[in-house]
Amino acid sequence: MYNKKNNEELAKEAITDPEAFGELYDRYYDELLMYIFRRVLDAKLAEDILSNTFYKALNKVETYNPEIASFSTWIYRIATNEINMYFRKKGKYVVGLDSEMMEYFVKEKHGHAEDAEEILSRHQDFQILAKAIRELKPIYQDILHLRYFEDFSHKKISETVKMKESSVRVYLHRALKLLEKQLKNDANKFLTESYGK
Amino acid sequence: MENNNLEKNLKKVRVPSIGSSGHKTNLRRALLNSSKFENNKSQTCLINFNFMKKTKLSILAGVPALVIIFALAFNMLISPQMKVAQAMEIMQNDPRVNAVIEEYNLQVEEVEVVGNVAYIFLYIEKDGIEVTLTVDLESGTVGKIVSENGEIKAGEINYDDEDNAFEKKAEAMGLSEEELKTKMILEYKVKAEKMGMTAEEFKAHLDNEKKEWDNKSVEEKAEIKGMTVEEYEAAIQNK
Numbered sequence: 489m490y491n492k493k494n495n496e497e498l499a500k501e502a503i504t505d506p507e508a509f510g511e512l513y514d515r516y517y518d519e520l521l522m523y524i525f526r527r528v529l530d531a532k533l534a535e536d537i538l539s540n541t542f543y544k545a546l547n548k549v550e551t552y553n554p555e556i557a558s559f560s561t562w563i564y565r566i567a568t569n570e571i572n573m574y575f576r577k578k579g580k581y582v583v584g585l586d587s588e589m590m591e592y593f594v595k596e597k598h599g600h601a602e603d604a605e606e607i608l609s610r611h612q613d614f615q616i617l618a619k620a621i622r623e624l625k626p627i628y629q630d631i632l633h634l635r636y637f638e639d640f641s642h643k644k645i646s647e648t649v650k651m652k653e654s655s656v657r658v659y660l661h662r663a664l665k666l667l668e669k670q671l672k673n674d675a676n677k678f679l680t681e682s683y684g685k
Numbered sequence: 686m687e688n689n690n691l692e693k694n695l696k697k698v699r700v701p702s703i704g705s706s707g708h709k710t711n712l713r714r715a716l717l718n719s720s721k722f723e724n725n726k727s728q729t730c731l732i733n734f735n736f737m738k739k740t741k742l743s744i745l746a747g748v749p750a751l752v753i754i755f756a757l758a759f760n761m762l763i764s765p766q767m768k769v770a771q772a773m774e775i776m777q778n779d780p781r782v783n784a785v786i787e788e789y790n791l792q793v794e795e796v797e798v799v800g801n802v803a804y805i806f807l808y809i810e811k812d813g814i815e816v817t818l819t820v821d822l823e824s825g826t827v828g829k830i831v832s833e834n835g836e837i838k839a840g841e842i843n844y845d846d847e848d849n850a851f852e853k854k855a856e857a858m859g860l861s862e863e864e865l866k867t868k869m870i871l872e873y874k875v876k877a878e879k880m881g882m883t884a885e886e887f888k889a890h891l892d893n894e895k896k897e898w899d900n901k902s903v904e905e906k907a908e909i910k911g912m913t914v915e916e917y918e919a920a921i922q923n924k
Binding site: 504506507510513514517522524529535538542543544546547569573575581613614617632636637664665668671 | 691692694695696698699708709712713716718719721722729799804808831897
């Protein structure tokens, strides 16, 4: 019965019906967990932030207005605010050991079987990028992650971060420039640390 | 690395995922059994009870029981919601708070009522800074708007600050000068956008306002600020 309803119908029913909320939960748990994990790079922390996200969604579901944004945009906005709030409170988060992270890299986005070396190399690419992105301002982090790792359109990003679509394009362009600079800095730092000046 | 190359790499990079754990089941159970839905369950009980009232059972329950149930329901369900609504109304009617909400784009996150005091938790949309204000429901007054860095007031960011004031401001806000500069540029852009102006137009608008202000007499300035001339001059000297 619930699985035939769209998100917006379910959100309306979820104000009073726990099963309707449960259906939305099932639809979004996995993708939100992955989104948060890719931002914070810590599985346990991602679960904690996701719990807060769903608790807030549950308590605010009556304020959700489908005429303003899709349910997906709405819940991603809550998750994004939660992530930013976490970083704001805790300052820059220290990334866990790579070996610990690898424990959680159990499946791939596209589900292809690849040899271990290639998987490791790809994960290292992501880690380098994610670490560099985390040095940027929260708004740039939001936009880069939503665009490149969550495959959001410019329009959906604009609704999620409450910004004009044209501004999202400008911010994205700026974010790429800053990321490029950050990656260069990281590379120089790595070379200096490894081989001395 | 060119921007385009970086963009291509970002699109190509395979993102890591994590496997689900017991967390999914546990959180689902906790959410679906939350008090939010329990409230609805108790409302349903009330409706059922009203239905039963039409039967002989209501005679057994008696009027006093009904009064107690309604009083409990009022205290547990209706009264807190009314207090939250009252707190929100008081907050929205306060021009000082409205100016801060408008300037910082504050979003209400949560309202908690303890006795006759409501705590309104807000956050700044852009960077998630948490801000709290208290509302005294009895007197209908609103307290200070505070963040972890202290009180927040409207018009704190003055884009025409002197260089030495800039350093002090950054220090007071716990930011580096570079961070404060970025923050101000972003806020400047947001303000310009809000007024439907380009950054250049907005700058010209601010320059014009400043020029008009500079051309005013001390008496006029003091009057606008709601001060006597002496108070105004003292405030300028302190600044």
